[in-house]
Amino acid sequence: DQQVKQNSPSLSVQEGRISILNCDYTNSMFDYFLWYKKYPAEGPTFLISISSIKDKNEDGRFTVFLNKSAKHLSLHIVPSQPGDSAVYFCAASARERDDKIIFGKGTRLHILP
Amino acid sequence: DTGVSQDPRHKITKRGQNVTFRCDPISEHNRLYWYRQTLGQGPEFLTYFQNEAQLEKSRLLSDRFSAERPKGSFSTLEIQRTEQGDSAMYLCASSPHRGQAGELFFGEGSRLTVL
Numbered sequence: 001d002q003q004v005k006q007n008s009p010s011l012s013v014q015e016g017r018i019s020i021l022n023c024d025y026t027n028s029m030f031d032y033f034l035w036y037k038k039y040p041a042e043g044p045t046f047l048i049s050i051s052s053i054k055d056k057n058e059d060g061r062f063t064v065f066l067n068k069s070a071k072h073l074s075l076h077i078v079p080s081q082p083g084d085s086a087v088y089f090c091a092a093s094a095r096e097r098d099d100k101i102i103f104g105k106g107t108r109l110h111i112l113p
Numbered sequence: 114d115t116g117v118s119q120d121p122r123h124k125i126t127k128r129g130q131n132v133t134f135r136c137d138p139i140s141e142h143n144r145l146y147w148y149r150q151t152l153g154q155g156p157e158f159l160t161y162f163q164n165e166a167q168l169e170k171s172r173l174l175s176d177r178f179s180a181e182r183p184k185g186s187f188s189t190l191e192i193q194r195t196e197q198g199d200s201a202m203y204l205c206a207s208s209p210h211r212g213q214a215g216e217l218f219f220g221e222g223s224r225l226t227v228l
Contacts, residue, residue, distance in 0.1 A: 004155075034216060043117070043221045049216060089155050102158065
């Protein structure tokens with residue numbers, strides 16, 4: 001049972017435009033959400049996180065939005081740059097319960113010149 | 114480099130052989146995690162340690178898999194009698210646990226190919 005779902009395996013965006021990556025979750029106990037970025041032959045690297053007490057968190061070009069009622073979060077990258085081409089994983093945990101982090105299957109983002 | 118390091122980076126073995134992977138976490142991190150990633154999938158949780166104590170094991174982890182963290186520093190993941198289905202990237206991550214789960218810092222992974 002996939003508790004964290006990324007329904008778009010891939011996404012292509014023009015350089016300079018906005019990239020929007022989506023993620024849905026099913027476990028209502030999740031209260032902490034993260035996005036990771038992964039280049040080929042490297043481990044995932046942490047990008048940005050958000051607690052369930054917030055609905056938005058921003059860090060430079062990256063913003064994560066959380067809609068708890070819809071059990072949906074999204075990552076916005078503005079403006080998109082060539083170095084953003086990578087696989088992006090959405091992840092979640094029940095942090096109050098000190099539970100492990102569960103990952104989605106990932107979305108491959110291609111930034112087009 | 115003071116990040117998470119994993120060894121070996123790539124292991125090719127024949128079915129039925131045993132393999133062992135090592136992970137050295139970031140030194141001040143007391144939590145250490147093992148995940149497995151196959152093609153087209155995200156990292157799947159296998160097990161994790163708080164210092165030397167193994168706190169949880171996924172039911173994905175068959176009896177052929179064993180993990181240790183004997184002194185609360187480095188960890189090993191052993192797979193006995195490997196099968197072709199064990200072929201995957203084995204990822205280690207560490208975390209500075211401070212009462213709640215936090216972000217994970219991953220190593221570059223150990224890729225296992227079982228022939």
